[in-house]
Amino acid sequence: MSVLEIKNLHVNVDNHEILKGIDLKVNLGEVHSIMGPNGSGKSTLAQVLARRETFTVSAGEVSYHGRDLLAMKPEEAAGEGIFMAFQYPVEIPGISNAYFLRSALNAIHRYRRLDEIDAMDFLPMFREKLKLLDMDERLMNRSVNEGFSGGEKKRNEILQMAVLEPKLAILDETDSGLDIDALRIVAQGVNAMRNSELAIIVVTHYQRLLNYIVPDLVHVLVDGRIVRSGGPELALELEARGYGWMEAGARHATPA
Amino acid sequence: MSTNMNTIQDLADREYKWGFVTQVEEERVSKGLNEDIIRVISAKKNEPGFMLQWRLKAYHHWASLEKAQAEPKWANVKYGPIDYQDIVYYSAPKQKPGLTSLEDLDPEILRTYEKLGIPLQEQKHLAGVAVDAVFDSVSVATTFKEKLAELGIVFCSFSEAAQKHPNLVKKYLGSVVPYTDNFFAALNAAVFTDGSFVYVPKGVRCPMELSTYFRINAANTGQFERTLIVADEGAYVSYLEGCTAPIRDENQLHAAVVELIALDNAQIKYSTVQNWYPGDKEGKGGIYNFVTKRGKCLGVNSKVSWTQVETGSAITWKYPSCILQGENSVGEFYSVALTNNRQQADTGTKMIHIGKNTRSTIVAKGISAGHGQNTYRGQVKIMKGATGARNYTQCDSLLIGDKCGAHTFPYIEVRNSSARMEHEASTSKIGEDQLFYLRQRGLKAEDAVSMIVNGFCKRVFRELPMEFAVEAQKLLGVSLEGSVG
Numbered sequence: 001m002s003v004l005e006i007k008n009l010h011v012n013v014d015n016h017e018i019l020k021g022i023d024l025k026v027n028l029g030e031v032h033s034i035m036g037p038n039g040s041g042k043s044t045l046a047q048v049l050a051r052r053e054t055f056t057v058s059a060g061e062v063s064y065h066g067r068d069l070l071a072m073k074p075e076e077a078a079g080e081g082i083f084m085a086f087q088y089p090v091e092i093p094g095i096s097n098a099y100f101l102r103s104a105l106n107a108i109h110r111y112r113r114l115d116e117i118d119a120m121d122f123l124p125m126f127r128e129k130l131k132l133l134d135m136d137e138r139l140m141n142r143s144v145n146e147g148f149s150g151g152e153k154k155r156n157e158i159l160q161m162a163v164l165e166p167k168l169a170i171l172d173e174t175d176s177g178l179d180i181d182a183l184r185i186v187a188q189g190v191n192a193m194r195n196s197e198l199a200i201i202v203v204t205h206y207q208r209l210l211n212y213i214v215p216d217l218v219h220v221l222v223d224g225r226i227v228r229s230g231g232p233e234l235a236l237e238l239e240a241r242g243y244g245w246m247e248a249g250a251r252h253a254t255p256a
Numbered sequence: 257m258s259t260n261m262n263t264i265q266d267l268a269d270r271e272y273k274w275g276f277v278t279q280v281e282e283e284r285v286s287k288g289l290n291e292d293i294i295r296v297i298s299a300k301k302n303e304p305g306f307m308l309q310w311r312l313k314a315y316h317h318w319a320s321l322e323k324a325q326a327e328p329k330w331a332n333v334k335y336g337p338i339d340y341q342d343i344v345y346y347s348a349p350k351q352k353p354g355l356t357s358l359e360d361l362d363p364e365i366l367r368t369y370e371k372l373g374i375p376l377q378e379q380k381h382l383a384g385v386a387v388d389a390v391f392d393s394v395s396v397a398t399t400f401k402e403k404l405a406e407l408g409i410v411f412c413s414f415s416e417a418a419q420k421h422p423n424l425v426k427k428y429l430g431s432v433v434p435y436t437d438n439f440f441a442a443l444n445a446a447v448f449t450d451g452s453f454v455y456v457p458k459g460v461r462c463p464m465e466l467s468t469y470f471r472i473n474a475a476n477t478g479q480f481e482r483t484l485i486v487a488d489e490g491a492y493v494s495y496l497e498g499c500t501a502p503i504r505d506e507n508q509l510h511a512a513v514v515e516l517i518a519l520d521n522a523q524i525k526y527s528t529v530q531n532w533y534p535g536d537k538e539g540k541g542g543i544y545n546f547v548t549k550r551g552k553c554l555g556v557n558s559k560v561s562w563t564q565v566e567t568g569s570a571i572t573w574k575y576p577s578c579i580l581q582g583e584n585s586v587g588e589f590y591s592v593a594l595t596n597n598r599q600q601a602d603t604g605t606k607m608i609h610i611g612k613n614t615r616s617t618i619v620a621k622g623i624s625a626g627h628g629q630n631t632y633r634g635q636v637k638i639m640k641g642a643t644g645a646r647n648y649t650q651c652d653s654l655l656i657g658d659k660c661g662a663h664t665f666p667y668i669e670v671r672n673s674s675a676r677m678e679h680e681a682s683t684s685k686i687g688e689d690q691l692f693y694l695r696q697r698g699l700k701a702e703d704a705v706s707m708i709v710n711g712f713c714k715r716v717f718r719e720l721p722m723e724f725a726v727e728a729q730k731l732l733g734v735s736l737e738g739s740v741g
Contacts, residue, residue, distance in 0.1 A: 050696050051696075052692050052696075053692075054688060054692075073695070074692060074695035074696050075695045075696075075698050075699060075700050075701070077696075078695070078696055078697060078698035079698055083696075084696055086693060086696075088689075089693065090687075090689055090690045090693045092690070092694075092707065092708060092711050093711050093712060094710070094711030094712055094713070094714035094715070095707055095708075095710070095711035095714075100697075100707075103699065103703075103707065104694075104697035104698050104699060105698075107697070107698035107699045107700070107703070108698040111698065143711065160697065164697070164698070
């Protein structure tokens with residue numbers, strides 16, 4: 001069953017067209033990777049799916065579990081199970097990581113009309129997730145992302161994903177700024193969450209993350225269009241040959 | 257901008273919910289200010305002679321300042337001229353003579369305080385908080401008085417103190433804020449009508465929070481109250497102050513004075529949540545809150561700590577300060593000031609280090625939204641004899657939207673080279689990226705704004721007594737509604 005279906009999506013920023021007709025279908029349990037050179041529109045696509053409102057959708061449709069995703073506010077999309085791991089997580093001084101996560105979880109619970117979780121029940125579940133990402137418990141009493149290293153911030157994103165248990169996770173350049181050990185830990189965390197109910201979109205510039213999180217399908221985004229789709233071997237080919245050879249043919253390519 | 261911001265904008269129209277008017281029969285004097293009015297006020301309060309003499313001296317001083325047009329103009333706020341002859345200086349709800357218990361109080365007034373969430377019946381009240389309720393110019397009720405009296409603590413209206421404890425009043429009145437201090441302090445000294453008085457005797461730790469709730473009800477009046485708190489040697493008291501007023505198109509003047517005196521080893525903690533009517537979105541109406549608050553650490557090892565959350569008033573002009581006279585004395589100032597719509601605030605503190613090894617801490621958080629203008633003004637003065645003095649100042653501004661302003665004027669004057677001073681300052685803005693991050697995690701836009709603001713204010717909220725901290729957080733949320741756009 002398809003979780004996400006994107007049809008002919010066109011997106012503008014400041015009257016400049018960034019996405020020029022995207023078609024994509026993601027099924028339950030699948031991991032898709034969106035690759036492409038800088039400025040190709042990868043992050044824009046990720047953020048539009050997470051419902052960032054600074055982007056204008058000029059044409060196209062996106063259905064998520066059969067519902068019109070483009071009509072949802074960001075918090076509604078989150079309530080419906082969409083999670084985005086940010087490329088640049090923001091800092092929230094004065095709000096502890098643990099309090100923030102519990103507030104987020106309870107906001108989603110309220111949206112789904114589930115009981116809220118109190119601090120006592122939250123803690124054990126939380127500790128377990130911390131272990132999954134090999135994170136120091138002390139980070140949890142620190143303010144959200146404040147004074148975190150680049151790697152800690154990215155791990156913190158995946159920790160949030162583990163706690164919020166989304167149905168569609170979008171990882172926006174989660175590998176950027178990670179050293180090889182941190183990359184492995186983050187990838188292990190994501191892999192541990194993989195299951196038949198979760199779909200994942202991994203947005204990345206480099207192939208190396210895909211050595212750890214092996215995708216079912218790889219899509220290459222060039223100049224606002226998906227110019228090629230294929231299996232994991234496509235990522236390896238890109239690693240070897242770069243994006244240049246595909247950019248040249250982008251104009252005439254048809255989406256897979 | 258995007259609907260991200262519009263969601264918050266939609267909430268803008270919620271009204272100031274404390275803006276109702278209570279229908280009571282008022283007893284008021286005619287408009288204007290002159291010697292006769294002051295004599296009338298003093299007579300109504302049945303004050304001892306020294307009070308009237310002091311008021312008259314203050315009045316003549318003020319009149320000379322007014323003639324010289326010496327109303328302070330240095331603050332970073334703008335308002336039209338105030339006609340001091342167009343204000344009613346005394347207005348009180350009519351009461352039965354010989355009011356002795358709450359049963360005699362006008363039920364309308366009781367209901368007013370219930371509506372404000374301050375029930376005056378002791379059994380209904382929050383455990384551990386005693387309240388003095390000031391309605392326009394007079395104190396209408398003081399709770400837990402007898403219980404406190406058993407410990408020798410005096411907690412009553414200023415009028416009662418002037419009659420029953422004239423020696424204490426005479427000794428300390430004007431000892432921290434003399435009537436010559438400034439224009440508004442002189443005005444207050446001449447016409448102040450009521451307020452609270454607290455005396456905590458030697459070695460007594462006041463077992464409950466003491467509080468005053470100020471309510472302006474009558475139209476065309478000013479509220480001029482005066483609070484005096486004395487903590488004797490080794491005593492401790494925590495005092496809270498809250499305030500609201502009805503919605504009116506005219507501006508109303510509130511010129512209060514607060515004096516705190518801490519003797520050897522005494523501590524006074526003074527917390528304010530100020531929520532006077534701020535005026536409407538276009539800046540029409542609202543309270544002019546021109547207040548002089550100062551604490552004197554007279555004794556060794558004494559401590560005065562101010563915490564204020566200023567969310568109301570059209571204009572705030574207020575600098576709760578500490579005179580650190582006793583050796584090893586400590587002064588603290590924790591402040592959150594919020595200006596939304598057309599509100600203006602010029603607020604901060606003065607820390608005057610006189611004694612040896614005196615220490616002070618200043619943490620000021622200014623939040624500006626809408627067209628609000630927020631100014632921090634602080635002075636840290638280390639006098640010659642203040643060897644080993646230390647000050648730490650942190651001053652942060654948060655901007656919401658792009659039509660508001662934040663301004664900072666820290667003055668530092670050091671006359672003893674052993675002083676150690678630290679000053680940190682920052683300015684930040686709630687960005688669309690921060691809001692999007694929180695909303696992507698499931699939080700509604702308005703909850704996201706409140707979370708960011710509460711995080712910003714945390715260092716100050718931590719200093720507030722528990723019930724007050726919760727109240728302050730809620731208040732900040734309400735005051736900010738509609739602020740992003």
